[in-house]
Amino acid sequence: RFPKTNVLYCWPALVYSEDIPGLSSAVERVIYANKELFFDQPTANGTLLHSLVSASQAFVLQPLTAPLALPTFTLPYYEGFNRYGSKLWLGIYRRDEQFSVSFLKDICQLCLQTRLGQLCTTPWKSLIIKGIDLADRSLWDVVLRRHRINVRHAANELNWQVEDHCAHGLALKHELVRYFNEEDIRTYQLCFAIKTQPKTGLFGSIVVRRHFDNLTQTGLHAEQYEILHTHDFNPNNKDFISFRKKVNRDNLPWYLAQLCDYFYELQSAPALPSPPEETASVTTASPATAPLYQCQRCLTVYDEAYGDEARSIAPGTPFTSLAAYCCPT
Structure with a gap:
């Protein structure tokens, strides 16, 4: 770019x-x-x-024999000790985006001691040390303890990009992350960028871009923002769609939460399994029940299978064939 x-x-x-x-x-x-x-x-x-x-x-x-095809974007978790094969890699993130010189010297010294030749950085201003032997992990723990390095930040704090040496953007990031934590907002697969200056080289699936509105009645500029996202929420895409314009800082967290909800609605709609089709139940008509011939006073029942020996009615005689019948009781 x-x-x-x-x-x-x-x-x-x-x-x-x-x-x-x-x-x-x-x-x-x-x-x-x-x-x-x-x-x-x-x-x-x-x-x-x-x-x-x-x-x-x-x-x-x-x-290059075929056009470049970017894979589906998944935001890695660049922090802590992580195993790959027989080695470890260590990710170190600092909330204030600053690493002390003494800490960096200790890291370099340990890399020399354990024969590690590369230190890597990420767009999220974190450090990556690759190729750590399992037996050397305790040495790295000593350095982390010595400099009080926390390697257990929340994942939704690591997926933000802020311009270099930008106190305003960093303060806004902390404010938004705090809101997301308090409201338990899901941000998995999303990354955010805060742009306070024009033409800064930040990327993200969601971009918060600062702009100034007209002067207010007090003669001060109103601090407002535009919220944008790529059409497929892939940060490698530069095709941005404006979600909201002229958003006051106080309302910014709420609108970002709404955009996160919108993203997950798009993600879940085609993926949810269809409910099982209801099988039409076939009701088998029960055979017609034979009418019950019962005396209304004593409740004696005339059963055609037995007839009525006391009235000289043979078994199997239908009740309807009897001209006159009186209960024997």
């Missing part, structure tokens, strides 16, 4: 993982050396960038 724009360019070759840092550095050098062509230029030419970078440094590439 060219700086200060939403212009995307797909590199026309496959790059080996170990060459990604070097290629990224070369792209950055070329862009800053040619700001008039690539920096804050809506008409930036990706093919020209590719040719300039390729001329400046050679990389081992493979041909």
